[in-house]
Amino acid sequence: MTTALFDSVSSIDWSNWKAKDIATLMFIIKDGKILLIRKKRGLGAGKINGPGGKLDPGETPEQCAVREVQEELLVTPENISYHGISLFQFTDGYSIHVYIFSATDFKGTPTETDEAIPLWFELDRIPYQEMWEDDGIWLPLVLKGQRFHGKYIFDGDSMVDHELVNLGPLKK
Numbered sequence: 001m002t003t004a005l006f007d008s009v010s011s012i013d014w015s016n017w018k019a020k021d022i023a024t025l026m027f028i029i030k031d032g033k034i035l036l037i038r039k040k041r042g043l044g045a046g047k048i049n050g051p052g053g054k055l056d057p058g059e060t061p062e063q064c065a066v067r068e069v070q071e072e073l074l075v076t077p078e079n080i081s082y083h084g085i086s087l088f089q090f091t092d093g094y095s096i097h098v099y100i101f102s103a104t105d106f107k108g109t110p111t112e113t114d115e116a117i118p119l120w121f122e123l124d125r126i127p128y129q130e131m132w133e134d135d136g137i138w139l140p141l142v143l144k145g146q147r148f149h150g151k152y153i154f155d156g157d158s159m160v161d162h163e164l165v166n167l168g169p170l171k172k
């Protein structure tokens with residue numbers, strides 16, 4: 001029996017790579033602030049992240065991103081942009097393909113739920129030290145209105161390797 005070794009981005013045949021899970025992240029950015037969550041359960045519980053979660057059957061990534069924000073924070077994002085994907089391979093074999101969105105408006109009042117605590121941050125005070133290690137690499141591109149494609153290797157909470165391609169400004 002052979003065991004796959006995930007020690008670098010270049011050690012993976014990405015053309016045949018298929019993630020175990022497909023998920024989304026949504027960043028609402030309004031009035032110079034970003035709406036993040038303290039995640040209460042699931043992958044990354046305890047960390048600060050954008051709201052998001054796994055796709056339900058038949059859902060598009062954007063539908064999932066909106067539903068997850070509605071479920072986690074009881075608000076509906078509006079004026080949505082698609083930024084790109086992040087592909088995460090963990091050394092224990094788990095993998096997840098994440099579609100990333102932002103929104104410039106929302107309806108409702110961000111409210112704590114069983115899944116998340118809402119937290120607003122000034123754009124120059126994002127708490128990267130309490131977030132997944134990759135966020136410091138690509139979240140600045142979301143703030144700059146850029147599209148991108150990223151690949152990341154994680155060993156538990158530690159990022160082992162990454163590759164990020166900046167695809168330029170959002171499409172109008």
Ligand SMILES: COc1nc(N)nc2c1ncn2[C@H]1C[C@H](O)[C@@H](COP(=O)(O)OP(=O)(O)OP(=O)(O)O)O1
Nearest residue numbers: 023024025042043044052053054088098132134135
């Ligand atoms: C490894 O690096 C990651 N960085 C960031 N920023 N976000 C990540 C990373 N790995 C996963 N995520 C995000 C992607 C999703 O938004 C969540 C995982 O989804 P979750 O397990 O919370 O899915 P749900 O459908 O909400 O959960 P249930 O299965 O409990 O319903 O983490």
